[in-house]
Amino acid sequence: MHVNSLTLVIAALLAAPLFFPGRTTIRGAEENDSKNRPASTATDIQTAERKELREKMTGRIGKVKIEAIDSPQRAGQLVVQPLMSYTDEPLAINAATVWTWALRKDGRPIAICKVEHYDMARRAVRGEWLYCFASLSPGLVRTEWPDGHEWASSKPGISFRDVPDAPEPGATRAARLRQMKELSRKFSGSVEFGKSTHEELRLLTQPVYSYSDAEAGAIDGAVFAAVMNGTNPTALFLIELQREQDRQLWRFAVGAMTDAAVTVKFENHEVWSKPALHAPGKDFETWTYFFERQEGD
Numbered sequence: 023m024h025v026n027s028l029t030l031v032i033a034a035l036l037a038a039p040l041f042f043p044g045r046t047t048i049r050g051a052e053e054n055d056s057k058n059r060p061a062s063t064a065t066d067i068q069t070a071e072r073k074e075l076r077e078k079m080t081g082r083i084g085k086v087k088i089e090a091i092d093s094p095q096r097a098g099q100l101v102v103q104p105l106m107s108y109t110d111e112p113l114a115i116n117a118a119t120v121w122t123w124a125l126r127k128d129g130r131p132i133a134i135c136k137v138e139h140y141d142m143a144r145r146a147v148r149g150e151w152l153y154c155f156a157s158l159s160p161g162l163v164r165t166e167w168p169d170g171h172e173w174a175s176s177k178p179g180i181s182f183r184d185v186p187d188a189p190e191p192g193a194t195r196a197a198r199l200r201q202m203k204e205l206s207r208k209f210s211g212s213v214e215f216g217k218s219t220h221e222e223l224r225l226l227t228q229p230v231y232s233y234s235d236a237e238a239g240a241i242d243g244a245v246f247a248a249v250m251n252g253t254n255p256t257a258l259f260l261i262e263l264q265r266e267q268d269r270q271l272w273r274f275a276v277g278a279m280t281d282a283a284v285t286v287k288f289e290n291h292e293v294w295s296k297p298a299l300h301a302p303g304k305d306f307e308t309w310t311y312f313f314e315r316q317e318g319d
Contacts (some may be wrong), residue, residue, distance in 0.1 A: 051136050075117035076107060079137040082151070082314075083121045085168035088133055090125065091175075092161050098123030105230040105245075108253040110138075114145035120255055122158075122231055122245075129235035130243060132159040133179070134258065136279055148302065149313030154279045156309035158245075158260065169315040179308045180260060180275035186288065188272035191241075191263050198242045199232065202261045205272065208289050211248040211257040211295070213282040214298065223248035223256055239264050248286075256280045281311065 065265035070283035088098035104119035118138040122131040136154040141149050153171075157163050157179025164174040185205060192198040229244035243262035258277040263270055276294040278284045283298040303312040 035083065072109075072117045075139045076119055077215060079104075079117070079119045079139070082168060083119075083137055086135070087166045088123050089164055089188065090132065090159065090161055091164050096125050098125060098163070099127060101131075101231070104165060105134075106247070106253065106255065108249075110251045110253070110254045111252075112251050114141045114147075115139065115254070116141045118254070124233070124235075126235060126237060128233050130158075130233055130238045130240050130262075131245060131260075132161075133157050133163055133165065134245075134277070134279065136255070146201075147313065149316060151314035152302075152311065153314065154309075154311040156258075156277050156279050158258070158275075158277055161312070167314075171312055173305050173310045175308050177307045180277055182260075182262065182275045183293070184272040185261070185272040185274050190270070191270045195234075195242055198263055199244065201228075201272075202229070202242070202244045202246075202263075203227070205261050205274070206244075206246040206259055208258050209246070209248070210212065210290070211273075211284060211286045213256060213280060214251060214286055215282050216298075221250055223250055225228070225249075226253070226255075236265075239266065241265055241270065257284055257286055259286075277307065277308075279311075 036248050076102060084100065086100070087281050090096050090098070097166050101122050101124065104121055107117070107119045109116055109118065115138045118136060120134065120136050122134045134156050138152045138154070140150055140152065142150055153167065155165060155173065157175045159175070159179045160181070161178060162175050163179070166172050189201055192201055206225060206229075209225065212220060213223060214220050225246065225248050231245040233243050235243070242262045245258060246259040246261065248257040248259070250256050256278060258279070260275040260277070264273050274288075276286050278296055281298060281300045284296050285292060286294040299306060304310070
């Protein structure tokens with residue numbers, strides 16, 4: 023069959039790949055190249071940064087020293103894993119952990135501490151690192167931090183009270199833990215920042231710490247947290263089944279870790295409160311909070 027030269031030229035042009043400057047000509051190669059690129063998303067970077075910050079917090083908290091003033095030879099033992107971690111976007115806290123100490127392994131906590139890291143690019147505060155420390159001891163405690171800060175409580179951190187209309191204690195630890203969770207749901211808390219800001223706290227459904235301490239008279243106990251701004255722990259509820267001679271009694275105590283005013287209710291009846299105390303670095307009776315000292319401070 024006869025094919026003229028113009029037809030051959032047109033056919034050649036249609037068969038040839040088209041080249042555009044700056045663009046890969048083969049779609050399959052472009053897809054494969056995309057799949058092989060390293061995943062360096064903003065989320066990955068943020069996760070890595072928070073992991074590094076938590077490691078720094080672990081190093082810092084491991085150097086904190088705490089002891090019972092009435093028994094100075096008894097140093098508090100740090101629970102090696104943080105009770106929880108969180109962030110607080112409204113306060114520009116991009117990483118934080120919560121830690122506790124006990125006089126005996128897996129025993130009743132005597133103190134609790136938040137270690138918070140602030141995003142200085144988002145919020146101008148006095149320092150990058152902040153400690154918020156509260157006594158949970160029925161006695162007095164003394165504490166030293168690695169930056170040289172020292173603090174001692176001037177009154178007991180908590181005081182236990184009978185749980186109203188408490189249930190008969192369960193026969194097993196698992197049953198008693200279920201009872202403590204049920205009792206925790208009867209608590210509610212709120213915070214106030216000045217006269218214009220009131221916020222209800224949200225109870226975490228699981229305890230942040232559970233324990234048993236025969237020497238302290240606690241058959242079983244658990245610490246529950248009520249939170250704000252996501253999961254920033256603000257009010258703390260300790261619920262214990264205590265042994266008193268031949269009786270077993272459900273009791274509770276309340277603490278807080280915030281400079282805001284806090285009100286706690288049990289079945290809508292107020293059982294505990296604290297005023298607003300905004301003064302970073304000042305020592306209060308049962309708690310303190312301060313920014314870590316920098317070199318030259």
